[in-house]
Amino acid sequence: MQLNADVRGHGYPLLCLHGHPGNAACMRVFTEKLSQRYTTISPDLRGYGHSRMATPFTMTDHLADLNDLLDRFDIQQCLVLGWSLGGILAMELALQQPQRVAGLMLLGTAARPRGNHPPISWQDNALTAIASLINKAVPGWQWNIDTFGQRSLYRYLIQQHTPQAYQRLADEAFPAFLQTSRHAQQALNQALRAGYDRLPELEKIAVPSLVLCGECDRHITARASQETAQHLPHSSFKQYPQTAHLFPWEIPKVVLADLEHWLQTHF
Structure with a gap:
């Protein structure tokens, strides 16, 4: 192709x-x-x-x-x-x-x-979904990072939970995830x-x-x-x-x- x-x-x-x-x-x-x-x-x-x-x-x-x-x-x-x-x-x-x-x-x-990678629980998936949706709406929002991001599966993907990293997650990772077949x-x-x-x-x-x-x-x-x-x-x-x-x-x-x-x- x-x-x-x-x-x-x-x-x-x-x-x-x-x-x-x-x-x-x-x-x-x-x-x-x-x-x-x-x-x-x-x-x-x-x-x-x-x-x-x-x-x-x-x-x-x-x-x-x-x-x-x-x-x-x-x-x-x-x-x-x-x-x-x-x-x-x-x-x-x-x-x-x-x-x-x-x-x-x-x-x-x-x-x-x-x-x-540790086993993934339903709580992990739920928190990741919440963190991702909020981050897409308000990229790099520190409250979301502290409240949901660091408790979600993002804690295994990144260690430095900065607004800049979450901006990339919103702009690039989130759309890429949705487009993966x-x-x-x-x-x-x-x-x-x-x-x-x-x-x-x-x-x-x-x-x-x-x-x-x-x-x-x-x-x-x-x-x-x-x-x-x-x-x-x-x-x-x-x-x-x-x-x-x-x-x-x-x-x-x-x-x-x-x-x-x-x-x-x-x-």
């Missing part, structure tokens, strides 16, 4: 891949700055955002879509930035099409993803149930890689991200304290500074 994509800036191409649930808008935290030096291409993956899909698919379909996307823009080689599921797809692209990937930036992800959820669940593990193959990735993670990530643990970095031959690793899976929205300036420094050092 032809993916919907947000293209910004001019320069060397940088493919930006969102997580689950997510869409191209969720990558604005990166593209708003990086598009000043690069051409950033942020697609809505199949079954997400405006890349509608009415029939079931598998994770391998994402790779075919991404190759078609690069062909459409006549991109022979690019940098790839992937967050969560997007990081897994970035590694898969580097393994399957090594000639197309010049470098990897992997955030909150792992080649053998493992989480330690059940087929996308099914494809991800199928891959996880199969015991996804690409650690043994990572030694084949010869390009420079940067792995970043949040210390308190419950969805993909920091230990799993570090394990991935240790298996990548030419990688750098950094863990941010007091942050979780959505750490780019918690400390965006710090993360962007680290990304830009790594890019300037290696490219």
Whole structure:
């Protein structure tokens, strides 16, 4: 299928891949700055955002879509930035099409993803719904953050409950959640149930890689991200304290500074 994509800036191409649930808008935290030096291409993956899909698919379909996307823009080689599921797809692209990937930036992800998320109760879901609806109506309202946000499932996604992070939740996460299809959820669940593990193959990735993670990530643990970095031959690793899976929205300036420094050092 032809993916919907947000293209910004001019320069060397940088493919930006969102997580689950997510869409191209969720990558604005990166593209708003990086598009000043690069051409950033942020697609809505199949079954997400405006890349509608009415029939079931598998994770391998994402790779075919991404190759078609690069062909459409006549991109022979690019940098790839992937967050969560997007990081897994970035590694898969580097393994399957090594000639197309010049470098990897992997955030909150792992080649053998493992989480330690506690069981979810009905109270968790109820508080998350309330917090989300209020936050969408009044983004970053401190009363809502203190009363509902920090008691909801957001407590596992972020550690620094700032108005700025909740603004991102309202503007980007909430619409992305509503636009994520059940087929996308099914494809991800199928891959996880199969015991996804690409650690043994990572030694084949010869390009420079940067792995970043949040210390308190419950969805993909920091230990799993570090394990991935240790298996990548030419990688750098950094863990941010007091942050979780959505750490780019918690400390965006710090993360962007680290990304830009790594890019300037290696490219």
